[in-house]
């Protein structure tokens with residue numbers, strides 16, 4: 001069943017180009033009349049004023065990327081909350097607030113409880129309160145699927161590795177679909193821009209394949225140097241900040257190494273005190289609005305003797321000089337880059353854990369669906 005891969009996690013990492021293709025076909029079918037097809041009712045979009053998203057773990061990271069897209073493309077103020085926190089301190093409800101629950105399994109107790117509370121407090125109010133509930137899940141047949149009538153199915157296929165990889169990529173694709181759909185209807189982006197972004201999305205499967213083909217061996221070798229490493233820091237900014245969080249979570253989950261993700265600009269406000277030659281820093285530095293800033297934050301880390309690993313599409317002298325190790329990914333539109341930058345981070349976590357001989361698919365203390373609150 002592992003089809004020659006040593007672990008399900010690695011097999012699932014390799015399935016990601018196919019997952020992106022399946023999502024492209026589902027959300028952006030070339031034959032459709034509208035650029036995006038999500039199958040949501042018309043009333044869903046009317047007068048939408050704000051969005052709140054609830055999720056846990058990796059799904060919460062996907063939601064943070066989603067927030068960025070919904071705000072930057074569709075211009076809708078969006079908040080992301082941990083489901084376990086939202087339940088006890090929900091944001092005030094208005095008629096035009098959309099609440100989205102993101103859960104790959106559709107069975108996470110905290111996310112279900114947050115949504116069920118949300119559903120209850122909307123009951124007895126006008127119809128538009130009822131329609132503004134949406135689930136994003138990889139399992140439409142799940143408890144979430146039965147609870148909420150509006151669903152975006154994420155087409156990740158069954159994921160066996162406990163650490164989410166391909167279902168995360170699928171959730172990101174669902175957010176591209178949703179943000180572009182809403183942006184198109186609200187006309188917050190031009191038709192040309194929409195076409196350009198969708199064309200960029202269609203290139204991603206081949207670009208993920210290129211990373212897998214050219215970088216996996218390199219990363220497998222690179223991890224030899226981290227046999228004794230006890231702490232890792234991941235930094236990114238803008239749309240890649242949540243990817244830094246995700247890289248750190250993957251690493252701690254399966255390798256049990258202490259890892260933290262930070263927005264690169266926050267390092268100087270405290271965490272930089274942690275840095276020395278024993279603490280490597282992984283910096284996501286994609287060209288776009290924050291590249292120069294990430295580079296200068298990386299320089300600050302280097303000045304503390306940290307080994308710097310760069311995930312970037314820039315391969316100039318400056319990058320070569322700053323980064324001790326450079327993991328190249330294709331240059332894409334900044335908004336689309338998370339789909340590529342997360343791939344080397346998944347491989348890094350995987351190879352560090354595999355090299356330590358750990359049970360990558362079934363890490364200690366974790367379960368695939370967390371059905372306790």
Ligand code: F6R
Nearest residue numbers: 057058059103104105108163164
């Ligand atoms: C991380 C991971 C967990 C889940 C979290 C939410 O690799 O697997 O953090 O993302 O438990 O699970 P779902 O998406 O099923 O609600």
